[in-house]
Amino acid sequence: MRRRGILDAVPLFIPAIPFAFVLAVAILDSGVNEMTGLSSSLIVYAGAAQLTLVTLLGAGAAWAAVTAAFVVNTRHALYSLALAPAFQRQPAWFRWVGSALLIDQMFVLAEPHRDDDPDDFRRYYLSAALFMLVAWNLCTAVGLLVGPSVPTDWGLGFAVPVMFTGMLVPGLVGAAPPKVVAAVVAGAATVLAADLPNRSGLLVGAAAGVLAGLAAARLAPARSPQEVDA
Amino acid sequence: MSDLAAVLLVGLGTFASRAVFILGLANRRIPARVLQALEYVGPATLAALVASLLTSEGGSGIGWPEAAGLAAAVACGLRTRNLTVILVVGMAAYWVVGAAA
Structure with a gap:
């Protein structure tokens, strides 16, 4: 082994x-x-x-x-x-x-x-x-x-940035739509928040992305049984 | 905070993220909502990192070479998971457009 x-x-x-x-x-x-x-x-x-x-x-x-x-x-x-x-x-x-x-x-x-x-x-x-x-x-x-x-x-x-893009994009191929929403919203929100001090726009953007992903999963009509809230 | 302190702190945090279920919470039930949020953290953070590296103060900014490099990396990433290929293609597009501009 x-x-x-x-x-x-x-x-x-x-x-x-x-x-x-x-x-x-x-x-x-x-x-x-x-x-x-x-x-x-x-x-x-x-x-x-x-x-x-x-x-x-x-x-x-x-x-x-x-x-x-x-x-x-x-x-x-x-x-x-x-x-x-x-x-x-x-x-x-x-x-x-x-x-x-x-x-x-x-x-x-x-x-x-x-x-x-x-x-x-x-x-x-x-x-x-x-x-x-x-x-x-x-x-x-x-x-x-x-x-x-x-x-x-x-x-x-x-x-x-090319390396991070290379880690991001293949993971989105065939992924559930909320994942894609999370990535797109995170990127856009980070750009909007780019002027915040100490690069904290990055954290704002990431948080916005996660919330957007969760919201998108709620709105998605088809939910598998495991995804129903426990 | 010194750079070494930052490294040590992140080292501890990384260990915690790896050990959390293996050492700690193996037999607990994790709320579905938390697991779902964890799924979105990866893509959201990576996208935010790319955006931040390009647009924040002190970042590279986005000109034609950067746009070409990213577009090539995205197009390539839709077809392969091979990071080396994506890196080479993205950098090649960046260099070619940079040389032409």
Whole structure:
């Protein structure tokens, strides 16, 4: 199971390589201390949140940076919920370690193995997760070393919004309409609130999007039984 | 707040978001409304981030190169989930239009 964990992890890690590079460039652009930026790969270990954090820290908006990174991270709670039954059969230490390593890719890998034998699940999960952790930190470090040799007039900073767009759009394909409403309203509200101090327009926009999504789901005529309020 | 303190704080928050059900609430019933709201947080935040990066003070602003790059990334994202492809296509459009402008 150990070998299989690593073999399964490799293809999922490949898209994270340019992501780590974009993160490294964002760290260099932001003026955040390089070692502090690098430490986020170990301490936070969540690409989208790290990218949000360093970009907004660079803009001098520390509280908006922290809050926005929290908000970006809430999706992990859904993974945690989905995998909780599998973790109930695991020793306590692994519930802590496994939680800390639960990145998007680990959810994709672990979800089909939820009902495996608990020992197999743990070996599979740990080997894949440790591979991901080491690879992510190495790639961030390499990006920080190589990044300064990239000329600034390439405008690599624009890769950050492109990356977020690339995470957003595929998730909307075939999604329920309220999700699309949430994204569109959030974007529009953020633009309208762009002049608020410390980039807090971002939080206003995100909140508006979530509320709009909830409202749209209420108005939608077809509701599946699970969606009826408990 | 120092940058390192911000990193540590976000690290704690990230761990909490990952551990909340595995360590804490595994056997509780979660209100359907809360789960539904969680579903919308992801797309809403990502859209808000893109908008904020482009339009906030100190942001890149939106000129033709940015518009072209985003449009290419969206068109590409409708067809593939592959982030590397989306990144390359979006940046290529941004560079090409930037060079032409």
